[in-house]
Amino acid sequence: MGIKAAIRRGGTKAGASLLRILHFLFPPTTAIKPTRDSVEDEYDRLRIQREVVRGSIAWLPIAGVLAISVNVLVQFGSVQAALAVVQRQTLANLVFIVTLNLLTYLILGTALGLSVVVGDRSYAPHVRSVAVAAQIVAVFIAVFAFPFATTGFLLLLIYLAWRRQRSSRKARPAKNESDGTAWYKTSTYPIDAKLRALWLEGRQILRSNNVDLPSSVADTLVLEPHLPRTFGEVNREAFDRAQEIVEASQTKDALNAIFAVCIGIVASYGLVAINTPIHFAPLEKVHFQSQNGDKVGYLLGDPANPSLFVSSDARTITILKAGSIQDRELCQAKPDWLGMTFRDSLLSAAGRTAVVDCNQN
Incomplete structure (x- = not known):
């Protein structure tokens, strides 16, 4: 018996109060996810990534100063000790020192971000070619300059990123009507509003033709009134909509690639940028x-x-x-x-x- 069911069965005021607290902390999720316009979402996502990269001239120095300040404070444990060290260094020296100390994670994150770009066929060919060349350089530096453990970890991350890109391809409607039924036989419903309506309509037509389909939670949804159509017409429209979503994701440019690399760097830094001891001078x-x-x-x-x-x-x-x-x-x-x-x-x-x-x- 679950916790909530036990509370309901108890029926006490304390149990009711606890149940309300649980609902507040862990709000119940709907069984069926709401739909959205995947094409507009893709355009907005890529546009926001470009704007973040363009605005990096403004926010990057502020983020760097904040990261350096937090790093120094964490390493020395007190403001007095941190000030004693910082006042003997210029800001330019501090930036160079922190960057040099964390260069391992910078290159590791760059190589990891480039793996995503290399494996994503929605990028333009010339962008992927530059990413491949840059990744080879990063791995070459890692082999000769980084510890064996770090190099092995980097190669493992690159392989996992490549595998993830290959396995993340979602099922889509097929152009041919004979091959298109496979998409409708999956129990996973589309998120895109138009594709979901076409998916439900196609399943409805297939069921009327005595085609056995696995059940899905989305089968409870009610379709809007529409004129009767053949399965071929529905499948062609679904294929065109899927192509439209793919084409929207293929508008990535170099700025989106830079954003992917930055995400890889941030993921590699994590708390390391704060907790890694800084060498402020030669040992x-x-x-x-x-x-x-x-x-x-x-x-x-x-x-x-x-x-x-x-x-x-x-x-x-x-x-x-x-x-x-x-x-x-x-x-x-x-x-x-x-x-x-x-x-x-x-x-x-x-x-x-x-x-x-x-x-x-």
């Missing part, structure tokens, strides 16, 4: 005059005379005095085999490393 192993042992972190301010030391985990921030640094050298955390890039594997095979290991004393 260094620093030996201070007043302390024993080395500390790993970032030196901010004037490169020749840094004024702030940030630990690698962003938990400790130290204001430096002149001459407090005895020695410093660039270092890099040694990755495991999943975190290694193709370049790292070549250097490792040759017995060389690009920089000093941060964990070595």
Whole structure:
């Protein structure tokens, strides 16, 4: 017995109140989805995508500043610490630093968005050709510059996007009357208002001809009064309407492709753009005059005379005095085999490393 049925059976005032709350939080859905004009919807959707891309000159800088501010605040945990770091960087430097740190996810999202464009035949051939070339470049960069785990994940996403594009082709009316009955035999009703009316009319004609059809929730709908027609006439009109919807979706241009790529980037960023630790400077192993042992972190301010030391985990921030640094050298955390890039594997095979290991004393 469901929760709502149990509440009704109880009949208490508390149960009735709970039922009203459930209806408010989870409003009941209608069994049959309302119809709409798919052609107009498609034109509006593509137009909105173009307008969003055209307006990116206005909203993109604001979104970038907001993303950077949130990222810095999350990493350092307090406004004071975040201000101490930010005031030693120009806005241009912050934008470059955040972009460089998240370049992996930027390229990953671009390649993912391009997969949608490449597999969508409603784009113009020249747009898809450019998308294929750009995707090859993105994958080439990923193979040589990204860790093996990230590259494998990217290739998996590209394959899944390609499979989704192939499997998302919906059934449509066939041009030939002999092949057109398959569309009417499906229990899934069309959303488009004209196609749904033609689908119901075609099923009505087929049933009158003793054709066995699976039941559908839409069979309860009542058709508007119309003159009797043959199944061939209904099927031809349904085929023309389906073609009209397809042609509306084929008005995509380069701006719609850019929008698809942007969606892929946003999907790849997700919370990563907020939670991924930012490297505000090259990672260094620093030996201070007043302390024993080395500390790993970032030196901010004037490169020749840094004024702030940030630990690698962003938990400790130290204001430096002149001459407090005895020695410093660039270092890099040694990755495991999943975190290694193709370049790292070549250097490792040759017995060389690009920089000093941060964990070595």
